[in-house]
Amino acid sequence: xxxxxxxxxxxxxxxxxxxxxxxxxxxxxxxxxxxxxxxxxxxxxxxxxxxxxxxxxxxxxxxxxxxxxxxxxxxxxxxxxxxxxxxxxxxxxxxxxxxxxxxxxxxxxxxxxxxxxxxxxxxxxxxxxxxxxxxxxxxxxxxxxxxxxxxxxxxxxxxxxxxxxxxxxxxxxxxxxxxxxxxxxxxxxxxxxxxxxxxxxxxxxxxxxxxxxxxxxxxxxxxxxxxxxxxxxxxxxxxxxxxxxxxxxxxxxxxxxxxxxxxxxxxxxxxxxxxxxxxxxxxxxxxxxxxxxxxxxxxxxxxxxxxxxxxxxxxxxxxxxxxxxxxxxxxxxxxxxxxxxxxxxxxxxxxxxxxxxxxxxxxxxxxxxxxxxxxxxxxxxxxxxxxxxxxxxxxxxxxxxxxxxxxxxxxxxxxxxxxxxxxxxxxxxxxxxxxxxxxxxxxxxxxxxxxxxxxxxxxxxxxxxxxxxxxxxxxxxxxxxxxxxxxxxxxxxxxxxxxxxxxxxxxxxxxxxxxxxxxxxxxxxxxxxxxxxxxxxxxxxxxxxxxxxxxxxxxxxxxxxxxxxxxxxxxxxxxxxxxxxxxxxxxxxxxxxxxxxxxxx
Ligand code: FEO
Ligand code: CA
Ligand code: CA
Ligand code: CA
Numbered sequence: 333x334x335x336x337x338x339x340x341x342x343x344x345x346x347x348x349x350x351x352x353x354x355x356x357x358x359x360x361x362x363x364x365x366x367x368x369x370x371x372x373x374x375x376x377x378x379x380x381x382x383x384x385x386x387x388x389x390x391x392x393x394x395x396x397x398x399x400x401x402x403x404x405x406x407x408x409x410x411x412x413x414x415x416x417x418x419x420x421x422x423x424x425x426x427x428x429x430x431x432x433x434x435x436x437x438x439x440x441x442x443x444x445x446x447x448x449x450x451x452x453x454x455x456x457x458x459x460x461x462x463x464x465x466x467x468x469x470x471x472x473x474x475x476x477x478x479x480x481x482x483x484x485x486x487x488x489x490x491x492x493x494x495x496x497x498x499x500x501x502x503x504x505x506x507x508x509x510x511x512x513x514x515x516x517x518x519x520x521x522x523x524x525x526x527x528x529x530x531x532x533x534x535x536x537x538x539x540x541x542x543x544x545x546x547x548x549x550x551x552x553x554x555x556x557x558x559x560x561x562x563x564x565x566x567x568x569x570x571x572x573x574x575x576x577x578x579x580x581x582x583x584x585x586x587x588x589x590x591x592x593x594x595x596x597x598x599x600x601x602x603x604x605x606x607x608x609x610x611x612x613x614x615x616x617x618x619x620x621x622x623x624x625x626x627x628x629x630x631x632x633x634x635x636x637x638x639x640x641x642x643x644x645x646x647x648x649x650x651x652x653x654x655x656x657x658x659x660x661x662x663x664x665x666x667x668x669x670x671x672x673x674x675x676x677x678x679x680x681x682x683x684x685x686x687x688x689x690x691x692x693x694x695x696x697x698x699x700x701x702x703x704x705x706x707x708x709x710x711x712x713x714x715x716x717x718x719x720x721x722x723x724x725x726x727x728x729x730x731x732x733x734x735x736x737x738x739x740x741x742x743x744x745x746x747x748x749x750x751x752x753x754x755x756x757x758x759x760x761x762x763x764x765x766x767x768x769x770x771x772x773x774x775x776x777x778x779x780x781x782x783x784x785x786x787x788x789x790x791x792x793x794x795x796x797x798x799x800x801x802x803x804x805x806x807x808x809x810x811x812x813x814x815x816x817x818x819x820x821x822x823x824x825x826x827x828x829x830x831x832x833x834x835x836x837x838x839x840x841x842x843x844x845x846x847x848x849x850x851x852x853x854x855x856x857x858x859x860x861x862x863x864x865x866x867x868x869x870x871x872x873x874x875x876x877x878x879x880x881x882x883x884x885x886x887x888x889x890x891x892x893x894x895x896x897x898x899x900x901x902x903x904x905x906x907x908x909x910x911x912x913x914x915x916x917x918x919x920x921x922x923x924x925x926x927x928x929x930x931x932x933x
Contacts, residue, residue, distance in 0.1 A: 335469025342824050343876035343927075347811050347858035351843070353835035354767040356899045358885065359862040360925050366861075368902040368921040369417060369882075370397050370454060370467045378470040385894075385915055386431060388440075393447035397454070399424050400920050401884035403515035403818075407585065412461035416456045416472060416473050418523050418585050419871065419922060420512035423450050423532060424554070428853055428918065432895060438555045446922045447552055449510045449533075451477040452524060453585045454718055462878040463927050475588040479508030479560075485579060486651050488693065489596035492703035495576055498569025499562060501656040506576040506594055513623070514818055519638065520646035521615075523583050526603030527688055528623060530577040535761040536565030544710050545601075546624070547574050567593055569758070575707050580606045580620065582650060595650045598632045599689070599709035608650075609729040613777040616649045619736055621724030623913050625743045627710065628718040629658040629727060629742075631686055633778045635693075652693065655706070655777075656686035657718040659768075662756025668790060668799040677903030680759050680801075681786035684771065686909045687716040690782070701741075716732060720752045722763045724819045730849070732825030737788065742833060743781060757785065760799060764837050765814040766849075768829070788827075789847065791858065793838040803855030805848075811859035813845050814838045817868070822876040825849065828860075830869035830883065842869045844883055861925060864901040866890045871922070879927035888918035 343360035360366050373383030373396050380395035398421030408415035419891050424445040426435055434440055455471025456821050460578040468474070483506045485495060495503035513528035531546045533556045542565075550568070551557045556563035562573045569877040578600040598606060601622040608618040614637035618632045634653040639645050662682040666675035674680075688696040689712050695702045697712045705712040724741035729736045740758065745751050748762030754761045756770060763767060767787040774782045791814050792800030794807030815833030821830065828848040834842045843862040847853055863869045869882035889899025899918035900906060906916060 343822065343874070343881070345858070345860055347494070347774050348860070348862060350812055350838075350840040350859065351862040353839050353841050354865060355841060356865040356889070356901065358864055358923065361860050363928055365928055366923050366924050367464055369465050369924050371902060371919040371921040372397055372399050372448075373756055373919060374467070375469055376452065376454060376474045379470070380508040383480055384837060385429070385917070386522045388430070390443040390447040392745075393444050394478060397452055398450060398476065399429065399448040399733060400550070400886045401922055402513050402603045402870045402886055404522065404873055404884040404922060405517050406456070406465075406514075406873050406875070407461050407517065407521075409460070409738050413458055415456050415465070415627065416585050417456050417467065418451070419884055420515060420525050421449050421861065422886065423511055424512055425887055426554070427611070427893050428889060428897065432893065432896055439558055440556050442705060444561045446479045446556055446559060448683060449479060450481070451509065451512060451583065453583075453588065454491035462880065462926065462930060464924050471668040473585065473588050477592060479510060479581060481509070481511065482722065483507070483594045484591050485596060486593045487578075487595050487597035487706065488652070488690070492707065493705045494573055494703055496570050497562065497576070501514070509581050512581070513603070516607035516728070518608050518646075519610055520580070520643050521584075521586065522647060523585055524606045524608065524618070525581050525583070525606040526620065527577050527579055527581065528602045528604060530574070530602070534563055534565065534574045534577060536574040537571055541708050541711065542574060544708070545578070568660050571846075575600070576653070578603065580618075582647075582649075583646070596706045597650060597653055597655065599630060599655055599705075600626065600707050601630075604725045604727075605820065607726075607728040609620060609731065611777050614638050615778040617778075618650065618727070619720075619727040619729065621727045622710065622725050622740065623741070624726050625745050626720035627724070628713045629715075629721055629724045629738060631656045632707075633656070650741060653690070654688065655690045656688055656781065657713040657716055659685045659687050660719040660755070660757035661685070664756060666756055666759065667761060668759045668801070675756065679786050680756055680790070682756055683782070684783045684785050685838050686781045686783070687718060689713065691717060694881075698895060719755070720759045722746060722766065728821070729818040729826055730827070731820050734776050734822070736773070737819055737827055738769040738771065739819055739829065740767050740857065741768065741815050741817050742766040742837075758789070760780055760790060765797070765800070766816050767791055768816050781869050786853065786866060789813070789816070790850070802857055805855030805857075807852070810855070810857040811845060812840065813857055813859070815842070818870055818872055820872045820874050822846075822874040826878070828872050828874050830872045832870075834866040835866065841865065844872050864888045864899045866892070866898055867901065879929075881925040884920070884922050885927070886920050888920060
């Protein structure tokens with residue numbers, strides 16, 4: 333919402349059939365076609381080296397599009413023929429990125445890998461709205477944000493002793509962002525991005541706090557510590573480096589010289605992302621999931637109010653406010669038992685409470701100061717008694733209704749002997765396929781601390797799984813769906829869901845699905861596209877009035893190797909037909925899907 337409007341008919345399509353997980357192709361609904369906008373390694377600047385996967389260097393990668401694009405937004409300028417693409421580069425697949433003889437050269441793979449993480453801002457142009465974009469090499473807003481980029485630490489924990497290191501004795505400036513998963517665009521036009529699996533590249537002392545965050549005591553296999561000792565917190569002066577990642581970061585894509593910000597006000601955990609909306613009272617509310625089995629759902633409410641048109645003021649709104657964590661209570665004692673039976677009151681639903689962690693700048697957790705709550709947020713939420721969820725990933729308010737949707741991607745450990753049992757909000761033991769929860773705030777303003785909830789979808793392949801549930805919509809009229817991850821809405825308020833993990837569960841490639849939310853169609857789930865073998869569908873951006881959809885295709889062919897690829901997406905250059913300057917393997921890419929009928933009338 334908020335992008336330059338146009339007035340075509342909303343996006344309509346006949347669902348595609350699910351695609352077997354052995355197919356290396358991107359399939360879209362009939363009447364649509366697709367093309368990549370930008371691929372891993374594409375040069376961003378006038379002086380960027382051309383992509384050479386056989387001889388990669390950090391210097392080159394820093395000036396090229398990074399690896400494994402996850403969060404995506406497409407922000408057209410007024411007029412709709414220019415704009416920017418913003419995305420996260422979440423992580424690296426060394427096995428497909430590097431020739432086998434280079435993989436043992438950890439200095440090389442780590443330095444290139446560091447440069448392949450972070451974020452990208454890329455200018456895009458097109459002939460007219462509804463037409464495909466091309467990216468602009470050398471665009472003035474083009475930017476790579478990497479592990480070298482200085483971030484200003486903001487909010488109540490800025491300057492805390494918990495954030496100080498030998499390189500930053502004031503605890504106010506962090507170099508870099510990494511393992512950024514999902515995100516969102518703010519009403520004032522900045523991008524929020526979530527630092528998620530920070531333990532992939534960080535290690536630290538064996539403390540209870542680091543254990544709760546899954547931070548290993550030894551450097552993980554990527555060995556970034558060989559390039560810079562700060563990545564291993566066991567090195568003198570860097571015990572706190574781990575505390576400087578795991579935040580929501582905010583970047584301004586309209587100003588390539590701006591200093592991005594780390595918001596401690598929203599807590600530190602494995603942030604999938606954050607999505608904000610403006611409450612009726614003008615405060616800004618941000619929801620964020622902690623993507624770990626049995627971790628929590630959080631809500632931030634700004635102290636100050638949004639002022640239309642005052643961008644400088646609005647860019648400070650996430651600096652101070654209240655932080656809560658969710659407790660869900662069911663109203664019938666029920667778990668899905670495979671009989672297809674619903675709870676006795678006809679729905680998986682109940683009440684909820686936002687438990688305070690920080691309110692009015694004060695800690696609400698006994699024995700923890702504010703900076704401790706915001707740096708060790710998981711431990712604070714444990715003490716508060718939050719509800720253990722099935723890996724909450726994207727959490728997004730519907731701009732049409734204010735209802736909030738939570739993708740719980742899966743949790744195969746639910747119900748294991750010493751783990752939490754199924755409950756009505758996480759109703760499936762061994763939750764392989766995930767579910768989607770809908771939250772309705774009792775009072776959507778800043779004072780509200782209670783909500784109602786129900787389950788929109790219990791995912792699965794209804795042909796094989798009687799526990800799959802589509803809000804009562806006939807299960808034989810839906811597309812099978814598994815592992816809901818990223819969420820988006822179209823201009824009519826329909827929910828769109830992209831998935832991550834379906835090949836290993838229902839045996840189909842991951843994809844993008846639309847879900848109707850209202851009326852008799854509520855729960856109707858239809859598949860719009862399917863991504864190539866081993867890939868995850870990320871980002872989705874739905875510009876339905878232009879009949880355009882965008883996805884970030886992450887880790888295509890990730891179970892292959894450089895020499896023996898399992899995917900040739902998106903160029904499909906086969907080894908026998910390899911032309912000069914083209915490479916026979918997969919490249920994570922941002923894809924645009926457009927209507928063959930032309931989109932904009
Ligand atoms: Fe990076 Fe939660 O997926
Ligand atoms: Ca119920
Ligand atoms: Ca994700
Ligand atoms: Ca995921």
